[in-house]
Each structure stands twice: as C-alpha cells, then as structure tokens.
Amino acid sequence: MTTDAIASAQRANEKSVWWRAVLGEYPTGVCLVASRGDDDEPIGMVVGSFVAVSEEPPLIGFFAGRDSRTLPELVSSGRFSASVLSDDDETFCRAFASKAPDRWDRRPFVDTPNGAPRLADAVAWFDASIESTRTYGDHTFVVGRVHDFGAGAGGAEMPLLFRRAGYGSFSAPGETYDARAFIERLRWASMAEREIESLSAELGVEVAVNTQLGDSVVTLASVAPDSTLSTFDNVGAAHPWAAPISPVFAAWAPTARRHAWEEASRHLTGSVDRALIEDQLRGVRERGYAIAGDQALTDRFLRLVRGNRTDRVAYARVWAEIAASRRRLEDDHGVHWGEVAVVQVPIFDEGGDVVLSIYAIGWQHSMSQRTSELLVERMRTAADRISTRIAASRTRG
Ligand SMILES: Cc1cc2nc3c(=O)[nH]c(=O)nc-3n(C[C@H](O)[C@H](O)[C@H](O)COP(=O)(O)O)c2cc1C
Known part of the structure; x- marks a missing residue:
C-alpha cells in the first residue's frame, strides 16, 4: 500500500x-x-x-x-x-x-x-x-x-x-426522590403526629402520614391503635406512585402530574384503564377523600412495599388487582363501607397542592355507614388543622 x-x-x-x-x-x-x-x-x-x-x-x-x-x-x-x-x-x-x-x-x-x-x-x-x-x-x-x-x-x-x-433499560418508577423536599415533608409530617395518635386511638386502626415526591409515595409517620408511639415498620416504606394507588395526590393535581401518575401505571402494568381512573378521581374530588378496598389485597400490597425491593412483575400484579377491586367499592348509590379497608384524606398546602395525606388502614368492616362517615369527618378536620399548621410554619419560615 x-x-x-x-x-x-x-x-x-x-x-x-x-x-x-x-x-x-x-x-x-x-x-x-x-x-x-x-x-x-x-x-x-x-x-x-x-x-x-x-x-x-x-x-x-x-x-x-x-x-x-x-x-x-x-x-x-x-x-x-x-x-x-x-x-x-x-x-x-x-x-x-x-x-x-x-x-x-x-x-x-x-x-x-x-x-x-x-x-x-x-x-x-x-x-x-x-x-x-x-x-x-x-x-x-x-x-x-x-x-x-x-x-x-x-x-x-x-x-x-x-x-x-x-x-x-427504562428505570422503574418509585426509586428516587428529591432529598431537600423530602426533609421539608418530614418536618410537616412531624406536625401531624399528635393528630394521628388521637385518630388511631379513636378509630381503633393504624393511621399513617405519607407524601408523594416525584414518582414515589413515602410513608413518613405511622401509629398503631394500641400504642402512642410511631410504629417504624412503615416509616420510610416507599412505592411507585402509579394509578390507581394514592389517588389523593392526583385528584387535585395539575394535568401534567396526573398524566405522570397514569403513565407510571402503564409503565408498571403495561396498560391503564382511563375511564376507571377518571371515575375514581371524580369520586375522590366529590367526596374529598379516597377509599380502597379488600383487606387481604391491602396486606399483600403493604408486604410488597415494606419488602423494600422493586419487583415490577409483583407490583404489576397487585396494581392490576387493586384496579379490579375498586369496582366493588362504590356504585351510584354510594360507598359500600363493608368493602372499605383504607381511607385516605388529603392535606393541602396554602396553594391548594396536596402535600401529605393521612390514611387509616384496617377500616373495620363492622362499622356502620354513619360511624364510618363520622370518623372520616374526624380525619378531615384533623387534616385541616395540619394544613393550617403547615401554612403558619411557612409564613414564619
Ligand atoms: C444492538 C444491536 C443492533 C444491531 N442492529 C443491526 C441492524 O439494524 N442491522 C444489521 O444489519 N445489523 C445489526 N446488528 C448487527 C447484527 O446483529 C450482527 O452483525 C448479526 O450477527 C448479523 O450478521 P449475520 O447476518 O452475518 O449473522 C446489530 C447488533 C446489535 C448488538
């Protein structure tokens, strides 16, 4: 050459x-x-x-x-x-x-x-x-x-x-969140501790506070009914924020954030039932709180979340079953309280964003509609008090 x-x-x-x-x-x-x-x-x-x-x-x-x-x-x-x-x-x-x-x-x-x-x-x-x-x-x-x-x-x-x-590969939703925002939410959750202690005692169920950050939902505080101390089993447990789970963070959210919640579900399960989700969000907005059913399914979900590993296939299965179980929870005549296992109430900041939620796990099947509605009212009043405290701390800060 x-x-x-x-x-x-x-x-x-x-x-x-x-x-x-x-x-x-x-x-x-x-x-x-x-x-x-x-x-x-x-x-x-x-x-x-x-x-x-x-x-x-x-x-x-x-x-x-x-x-x-x-x-x-x-x-x-x-x-x-x-x-x-x-x-x-x-x-x-x-x-x-x-x-x-x-x-x-x-x-x-x-x-x-x-x-x-x-x-x-x-x-x-x-x-x-x-x-x-x-x-x-x-x-x-x-x-x-x-x-x-x-x-x-x-x-x-x-x-x-x-x-x-x-x-x-695409990363699974629910793996990272902003540390600075997380600390702020943790501080707000600490303002909710007394409220959730008395709610837990009154309702006789576990009451927890969680938040949504990015594509995760994280539990920040949790109290069991027979103790006045936080049960740390749940604290720090995180799971993907994907429809239809934790709808209170989507119901009042701007469209883009709501879409992210729906897309996360498509990402996890391969599909998303838009009509079912729209129905669910409408219900949450009208009532002012969210419900989820099926205690056994809720227990499986919590075990998976506390298991602290991202197993997409297991998530996908539980997510799909939770979507299906939603259909049994309510109809045109209202909520079937006998089916309800979880009640989730939003805590708003002064800008109208849902920054935390209080949720009660193990809602008792024996409770009448009247008792259930009264207890939900107690949760909502507590949530309003916490909102006021957050707003006051922000003004001071
Ligand atoms: C990720 C990846 C993508 C590839 N995409 C192409 C492609 O689009 N077209 C192509 O001719 N070869 C592509 N190749 C290379 C072929 O897979 C490889 O050369 C193949 O063995 C073809 O050789 P053969 O037909 O002689 O067996 C790709 C290889 C990899 C690893």
Missing part, C-alpha cells in the same frame, strides 16, 4: 468511527428477526433498526447490512418474525449478535403461524411475510406485511435499550 492509500484508509476509518459514534447517541430498542432457512434450521439476527412502517396495511421493516449472511436466506424464506427483547435479555442478545453456537437453545422459541421461530417470552412480537426489499447504500430495507402480533409476559417486562454501544 502506498503512503497515500494508507492515509486515505485511515481517514475513511476515522470517518466511520465518528459516524458510528454520532449515530450511537440515538437510542433504539433491540429486536430479534428470525425465520427458517431451506434446511428448516432457524436463522436470525439482532437488529436495532426495527421500525413500524404502516398501520393500514400493517407493515414493519428493518435494515440489514450488506455483509449480513442471514439476509439472503431470510429474504429467500419469504417471511420473518420480529421479537422485541426485554431488559433481561442482554446476555442473550450479546450471545446472539456474536453468533454463539448455542444461541437458539438459550431461550424458549415457538413457531409463528407463518413458520418462523419467535421468542416465546418476547416483550412484543410480530409475524410477517416479506412484502418488498430495497437496497440503500450498504443496507437493505426489508419490509414485511404483519399477519399476527402480540405482547408477551403480561406487558410487565421492560424492553432492552441500546445506546452508545451499551445496553440499558
């Missing part, structure tokens, strides 16, 4: 490195596209270039490099499946991209009706027959017409992300 040729090769290489580095800033999901070759053996490759092309007719596509050995076989098979990888699939993805000999044995595959293997537990999958191929520069765009598609694993799995040659 001449010196000029070497210099030119170096420049081309640097340009390619820079091209890839800049493109690497754009994050993508990761899909496994697969089919079967002439000998019926599975063939496939990992792509970041998967794209939805059209809804009507349903078309999907991806770009395959000119050097890909999978591409000609896949095109000649006339079909392909696309399986969206989950954030648990990083090792599998690396094995697949590096053509590990056991790559087809590392995960369960099932055949699509079209006869292409797809991941049995993909986050989402598509089954397509090839509609067209067209080459642009060093890549071929393969477009497939979708015959079947679905989402796996209950939609609770998060997709694998790829950026700057590294893998990542």
Whole structure:
C-alpha cells in the first residue's frame, strides 16, 4: 500500500468511527428477526433498526447490512418474525449478535403461524411475510406485511435499550426522590403526629402520614391503635406512585402530574384503564377523600412495599388487582363501607397542592355507614388543622 492509500484508509476509518459514534447517541430498542432457512434450521439476527412502517396495511421493516449472511436466506424464506427483547435479555442478545453456537437453545422459541421461530417470552412480537426489499447504500430495507402480533409476559417486562454501544433499560418508577423536599415533608409530617395518635386511638386502626415526591409515595409517620408511639415498620416504606394507588395526590393535581401518575401505571402494568381512573378521581374530588378496598389485597400490597425491593412483575400484579377491586367499592348509590379497608384524606398546602395525606388502614368492616362517615369527618378536620399548621410554619419560615 502506498503512503497515500494508507492515509486515505485511515481517514475513511476515522470517518466511520465518528459516524458510528454520532449515530450511537440515538437510542433504539433491540429486536430479534428470525425465520427458517431451506434446511428448516432457524436463522436470525439482532437488529436495532426495527421500525413500524404502516398501520393500514400493517407493515414493519428493518435494515440489514450488506455483509449480513442471514439476509439472503431470510429474504429467500419469504417471511420473518420480529421479537422485541426485554431488559433481561442482554446476555442473550450479546450471545446472539456474536453468533454463539448455542444461541437458539438459550431461550424458549415457538413457531409463528407463518413458520418462523419467535421468542416465546418476547416483550412484543410480530409475524410477517416479506412484502418488498430495497437496497440503500450498504443496507437493505426489508419490509414485511404483519399477519399476527402480540405482547408477551403480561406487558410487565421492560424492553432492552441500546445506546452508545451499551445496553440499558427504562428505570422503574418509585426509586428516587428529591432529598431537600423530602426533609421539608418530614418536618410537616412531624406536625401531624399528635393528630394521628388521637385518630388511631379513636378509630381503633393504624393511621399513617405519607407524601408523594416525584414518582414515589413515602410513608413518613405511622401509629398503631394500641400504642402512642410511631410504629417504624412503615416509616420510610416507599412505592411507585402509579394509578390507581394514592389517588389523593392526583385528584387535585395539575394535568401534567396526573398524566405522570397514569403513565407510571402503564409503565408498571403495561396498560391503564382511563375511564376507571377518571371515575375514581371524580369520586375522590366529590367526596374529598379516597377509599380502597379488600383487606387481604391491602396486606399483600403493604408486604410488597415494606419488602423494600422493586419487583415490577409483583407490583404489576397487585396494581392490576387493586384496579379490579375498586369496582366493588362504590356504585351510584354510594360507598359500600363493608368493602372499605383504607381511607385516605388529603392535606393541602396554602396553594391548594396536596402535600401529605393521612390514611387509616384496617377500616373495620363492622362499622356502620354513619360511624364510618363520622370518623372520616374526624380525619378531615384533623387534616385541616395540619394544613393550617403547615401554612403558619411557612409564613414564619
Ligand atoms: C444492538 C444491536 C443492533 C444491531 N442492529 C443491526 C441492524 O439494524 N442491522 C444489521 O444489519 N445489523 C445489526 N446488528 C448487527 C447484527 O446483529 C450482527 O452483525 C448479526 O450477527 C448479523 O450478521 P449475520 O447476518 O452475518 O449473522 C446489530 C447488533 C446489535 C448488538
């Protein structure tokens, strides 16, 4: 090679490195596209270039490099499946991209009706027959017409992300919050301690104070009925703020914050029942407080939250059951107090923001409607007193 040729090769290489580095800033999901070759053996490759092309007719596509050995076989098979990888699939993805000999044995595959293997537990999958191929520069765009598609694993799995040659995932809601704001809320919660002690004694149930910060709900104080001391089991317990849990923090919130609450639920459970949530929030605003039902479910929820680990699948399951149990709580005739296990009352700041809530856990099924409503009134009066105290402390501060 001449010196000029070497210099030119170096420049081309640097340009390619820079091209890839800049493109690497754009994050993508990761899909496994697969089919079967002439000998019926599975063939496939990992792509970041998967794209939805059209809804009507349903078309999907991806770009395959000119050097890909999978591409000609896949095109000649006339079909392909696309399986969206989950954030648990990083090792599998690396094995697949590096053509590990056991790559087809590392995960369960099932055949699509079209006869292409797809991941049995993909986050989402598509089954397509090839509609067209067209080459642009060093890549071929393969477009497939979708015959079947679905989402796996209950939609609770998060997709694998790829950026700057590294893998990542969406973070689950409920993991971080602002420390300065947290300390301020803690100070306000301490102003509520006497109130929750007497409420707990009067109601005969556990009464706690919690707050919503960012995408978390955190318990700040808690008193059990047979003691005047805070029970610290609950204090510090945090869980994602996701619909339909802790609706008092959403009912009076600006639209953007309410949407964040709904989106957190979609993030956790894969879906969100908008109509049910709108109904729930309307009820909370009209009554001025929130209710939740099913003591056994509430207990499971609290165990999960106190367990102090972010298990998305477990959260997703409990969240979905809580949404379902809401339907039994009230109808056009009002609240079915026999079903109520938790009552949550908002504490507003002077700007009308809900900054804390008082909630009573273990609402007694034997209580009559009249008694229940009286006790809720007691909670609301206490909440108003705490609001006044917070406002006064802010004026002083
Ligand atoms: C995250 C990720 C995304 C990729 N995206 C693409 C892509 O969109 N198109 C492509 O041709 N190769 C892509 N590749 C590279 C192929 O997966 C890899 O080169 C593959 O083994 C193709 O080679 P083969 O067809 O010769 O087996 C990607 C690799 C990784 C790890």
